[in-house]
Amino acid sequence: MHSIKNNLASTINFEQLRTFALVLESGGFSAAAERLGLTQPAVSVQVKQLERRLGVRLIERVGRRIGPTPAGADLMAELPQVEAALANAINAATFHSAGVAGRVRLGTGGTGCLYLLPPVLRDLRARHPLLNIIVSTDNTGRLIRRVEDNTLDAALVTLPVASRALAVTPILRDDFVALCQRGSRRWPAEVTAHELGALPLVKFAAGASARDIADDWMRRCGRASPPVMEFDSVEAIKAMVAAGLGVAILPKMAVTGRGHSAELDLRPLEPPLHRTLALVTRNDKPVSKGLRQVIDAVVAAGKETEAAAAAGDAPSGRPAA
Structure with a gap:
């Protein structure tokens, strides 16, 4: 039989x-x-x-x-x-072919897609023109499930990741900061949840990992506050804050370096808040040459971004008038 x-x-x-x-x-x-x-x-x-x-x-x-x-x-x-x-x-x-070619399916959140991946993808395309990288954006929970289901080859997600089916490589610690319209407030050097809870907050839509992290921080500090507006787009949140329609808590990567805006004032949070981004793949995933190139490039970019932030290379905003 x-x-x-x-x-x-x-x-x-x-x-x-x-x-x-x-x-x-x-x-x-x-x-x-x-x-x-x-x-x-x-x-x-x-x-x-x-x-x-x-x-x-x-x-x-x-x-x-x-x-x-x-x-x-x-x-x-x-x-x-x-x-x-x-x-x-x-x-x-x-994997044994001579050149780097084929298809790699990469998942990421919106912030990583906007502020971490563009130079990585530009460099990969220049070095490996036959490598087809398909990028999808989603929240961390769905990205993890798609890697588990093998509909994505790798994904950039926010820790923690509980799945035993996945190999997890932390690549970047990203601090959160408070931001307001430049010159609109006399904020101290570090902003607390008490101060933010009394102000109109513009937030990510429910389900976004960055929204969950910021809300948990506010609750731990005793200031749960509903949003005045919600957006799926980090750029939309920055635009609303720059227009004076509220304040926000965002990952620092989204508002410094490539995401820096002269219309925003930034402050660290007290107590500090951060997230860790990691690259995940299936434990049993055969790593093709193309996938190896993508993994190595994303990991290197994360480490470089973290090192630049630690060295203070990225603009952090000057005190409000």
């Missing part, structure tokens, strides 16, 4: 599996055909061939809609592992 199953698996056409999955994901044979650039009969034939090879019906029509049979549902549940295994096998083989 074991040999029969092995023979069956070895003759399954991966394109048929992909077509079967796309029919269910897109809601019909015609929609799948359009996405694949095939005719609807050609898609139907691929699914029927797969059903005939497996000896079981995979798709059924329920009313006006189609859905998986119990066998089809079980097959769909296993397909992510099949795709991950194939991607790992390809990565393992291409």
